[in-house]
Amino acid sequence: EVQLVETGGGLIQPGGSLRLSCAVSGLSVSRNYMSWVRQAPGKGLEWVSVIYSSGSTYYADSVKGRFTISRDNSRNTLYLQMNSLRAEDTAVYYCGVGQYYFDYWGQGALVTVSS
Amino acid sequence: AIQLTQSPSSLSASVGDRVTITCRTSQGISSALAWYQQKPGKTPKVLIYDASTLERGVPSRFSGSGSGTDFTLTISSLQPEDFATYYCQQFNNYPYTFGQGTKLEIK
Numbered sequence: 680e681v682q683l684v685e686t687g688g689g690l691i692q693p694g695g696s697l698r699l700s701c702a703v704s705g706l707s708v709s710r711n712y713m714s715w716v717r718q719a720p721g722k723g724l725e726w727v728s729v730i731y732s733s734g735s736t737y738y739a740d741s742v743k744g745r746f747t748i749s750r751d752n753s754r755n756t757l758y759l760q761m762n763s764l765r766a767e768d769t770a771v772y773y774c775g776v777g778q779y780y781f782d783y784w785g786q787g788a789l790v791t792v793s794s
Numbered sequence: 795a796i797q798l799t800q801s802p803s804s805l806s807a808s809v810g811d812r813v814t815i816t817c818r819t820s821q822g823i824s825s826a827l828a829w830y831q832q833k834p835g836k837t838p839k840v841l842i843y844d845a846s847t848l849e850r851g852v853p854s855r856f857s858g859s860g861s862g863t864d865f866t867l868t869i870s871s872l873q874p875e876d877f878a879t880y881y882c883q884q885f886n887n888y889p890y891t892f893g894q895g896t897k898l899e900i901k
Contacts, residue, residue: 780828
């Protein structure tokens with residue numbers, strides 16, 4: 680059974696940094712395309728970033744230069760380092776598996792950016 | 795970025811009704827489209843990919859069609875568990891983008 684568990688969310692002041700983790704079981708993060716998708720409260724879904732099995736990464740324009748996606752193959756864990764956080768980054772952050780669409784999702788981690 | 799526009803944004807229907815949701819993209823994406831269902835407080839669940847391929851385990855009352863810029867999700871006979879929000883997503887190129895969602899409510 681595939682399971683994804685996000686941790687690391689919380690309340691952070693504007694301009695601050697936070698790192699989200701997504702611990703994965705049932706498949707290998709190094710052999711799959713892993714993404715972060717976020718959902719602001721009461722809003723729709725927004726793709727944030729992807730890391731390929733090759734290690735290549737891509738980002739949404741809204742987070743480029745501020746967020747960094749990475750993985751630790753030995754821990755089978757995906758990360759999202761978020762710097763220079765803004766109020767508009769407030770959202771539930773989901774990790775997802777899939778090259779094109781996402782057939783496995785974590786339960787989400789809430790990030791609230793507020794003073 | 796490719797923009798996806800869903801219509802309607804909300805819809806009231808009754809159990810047993812046939813429902814169609816439309817997703818229009820700002821540029822052609824061939825068949826690189828997926829549909830998701832999301833219930834309140836839950837994670838999205840993929841229903842359809844490649845515009846018309848039913849994900850394993852999804853009931854056959856769900857179907858998808860279209861290519862290019864116009865796509866539809868059809869539920870042939872609404873069941874109580876189908877009341878949720880539905881999103882389309884394109885994966886033709888980055889950044890992947892989602893429609894704004896269609897909230898399906900009980901009439």
